[in-house]
Amino acid sequence: MKVVVQRSKYSKVEVNNKLINEISSGMVILVGFTEGDDDAKILKMVKKIVNLRIFDDENGVMNKSILDVGGKILSISQFTLYGDTSKGNRPSYVKALNGNLAIKLYEKFNEELNKYVQTLPGIFGADMQVSILNDGPVTIVMEV
Numbered sequence: 329m330k331v332v333v334q335r336s337k338y339s340k341v342e343v344n345n346k347l348i349n350e351i352s353s354g355m356v357i358l359v360g361f362t363e364g365d366d367d368a369k370i371l372k373m374v375k376k377i378v379n380l381r382i383f384d385d386e387n388g389v390m391n392k393s394i395l396d397v398g399g400k401i402l403s404i405s406q407f408t409l410y411g412d413t414s415k416g417n418r419p420s421y422v423k424a425l426n427g428n429l430a431i432k433l434y435e436k437f438n439e440e441l442n443k444y445v446q447t448l449p450g451i452f453g454a455d456m457q458v459s460i461l462n463d464g465p466v467t468i469v470m471e472v
Contacts (some may be wrong), residue, residue: 329358329359329360329361329362329365329369329370329375329433329437329471329472330362330373330409330410330469330470330471331357331358331359331360331373331377331409331469331470331471332357332358332359332409332423332467332468332470333334333355333356333357333377333380333382333408333467333468333469333470334355334356334357334358334389334460334462334465334466334467334468335354335355335382335383335463335464335465335466335467336345336351336354336355336402336461336462336463337352337353337459337461337462337463338350338351338352338353338354338459338461339351339356339402339458339459339460339461340402340458340459341402341404341450341451341456341457341458341459342455342456342457342458342459343451343454343455343457344448346389346448348400348451348456349449349450350402350437350448351399351401351402351448352400352457353397353399353400353403353463354394354399354400354401354445355377355382355394355399355401355402356401356402356404356458356460356462357377357401357402357403357404357406357441358404358406358409359403359404359406359409359434359437360382360402360405360406360407360408360409360410360425360430361407361424361425361430361433361434362410362423362424362425363425365425365433366433367436369441369472370433370436370437370452371440372472373470374437374441374443374444374472376470376472377394377401377441377470378393378394378395378441378444378445379393379395380393380394380468381393382466382468383396383397383399390466394445395444399445400445400446400447400448401441401442401445401446401447401448402447402448402449402450402458403434403437403438403447403448403449403450404449404450404456404458405430405431405434405449405450405452405453407421407425407427407430408421408424409424410423410424410425411424420436423448427452427453430452430463431452431453434449434452435452459460
């Protein structure tokens with residue numbers, strides 16, 4: 329599982345010019361799955377995400393988690409995180425998990441995040457337009 333976490337002031341996801349979900353502040357999470365990902369990896373990643381200290385404390389030091397600041401999460405499935413460009417210029421996506429399997433993990437991932445923080449999803453497999461006002465910018469890439 330590969331995750332890109334971005335601290336956000338405002339973000340939204342649209343499909344066919346229709347607003348699907350939006351958050352005012354919190355995190356945008358781009359998540360991709362690969363062979364071997366399972367519930368145990370999801371639980372480990374979720375704990376890392378909700379405890380990730382990327383929000384400023386009263387001294388301007390990134391010392392607070394999303395649990396401390398009360399933000400929301402916008403969760404976007406993104407198989408292209410597993411794009412391999414080691415050979416040529418056209419990415420290969422063979423390491424990205426098949427959509428029928430990945431959707432189940434994506435739903436489980438969001439369900440687990442929702443136990444800690446309100447998590448709003450995109451639409452799995454859709455052509456989404458994601459707008460992110462990255463705060464900082466703060467962007468963390470995580471993998472388990």
